[in-house]
Amino acid sequence: MKRILPILAGMTLLAACATPTPYQAAEGSQWGFQESQIEANRFRVSFNGNSLTDRETVETYFLYRAAELTLEQGFDHFLVVQRATDVDSRVIGSGPDPFFRPGFGLYYSYYHPRWGWYGGGDPFWNDTNYREISRYEASAEILLGHGTKPDDANAFDARDVMSNLGPQIMRPGAS
Numbered sequence: 001m002k003r004i005l006p007i008l009a010g011m012t013l014l015a016a017c018a019t020p021t022p023y024q025a026a027e028g029s030q031w032g033f034q035e036s037q038i039e040a041n042r043f044r045v046s047f048n049g050n051s052l053t054d055r056e057t058v059e060t061y062f063l064y065r066a067a068e069l070t071l072e073q074g075f076d077h078f079l080v081v082q083r084a085t086d087v088d089s090r091v092i093g094s095g096p097d098p099f100f101r102p103g104f105g106l107y108y109s110y111y112h113p114r115w116g117w118y119g120g121g122d123p124f125w126n127d128t129n130y131r132e133i134s135r136y137e138a139s140a141e142i143l144l145g146h147g148t149k150p151d152d153a154n155a156f157d158a159r160d161v162m163s164n165l166g167p168q169i170m171r172p173g174a175s
Contacts, residue, residue: 020053022172023061033065038141042081043069046139055136059085060168062138067161070144077149077157083140093130 026032026048035045047062070078149155 018052020057020170021049021061023064023169024172033061035065035069041073041075041144042141043144044139044141045069046137048137049135051133051135053136055085055087055134057168058136059138060165062140063156063161064165064169066140066142067156067158067165070142070158071162073144075144075146075158077145077147077155079143079145079150079152080154080156081141081143083138083154085136085138087134087136089132089134091130091132 021031024032026034031048031050031053033045033047035043037043043066045062045066047058047065049058049061066078066080070076145155149157
């Protein structure tokens, strides 16, 4: 019984990580949206996705949160003043026995009379698989405004954004 509890806890943790980040606040987690007020009508907004959340989804959730925040604050449109999408990429390898000897399928040693003992993994039996894991974060400063949105490519009507992007938003617990 003592061994089963840690295994179940680990499986639960893996299952929680096996889905893309839903549209949610990042409270108690590093995945989701965050915002901070800079001035009365200026905010910093970001959305951070896990490794299963693609770049397009992260940017969509960011824009949706900016629109939602605009309406919550009683404004009509927002202007993206400064915007960035950052990526954190890593390459990981996994082999037939990743916990004890990662990347080696067959290990051998040989003796050379002049140089002594040598050993190494056989590259033809090395079953290491490599894959890249990427996590995206979209962030920007937004300036909120009243009335009709300005004629600017960086200006967005909050109601239009929510209406158009709303069907793409996956909330926690929804499937």
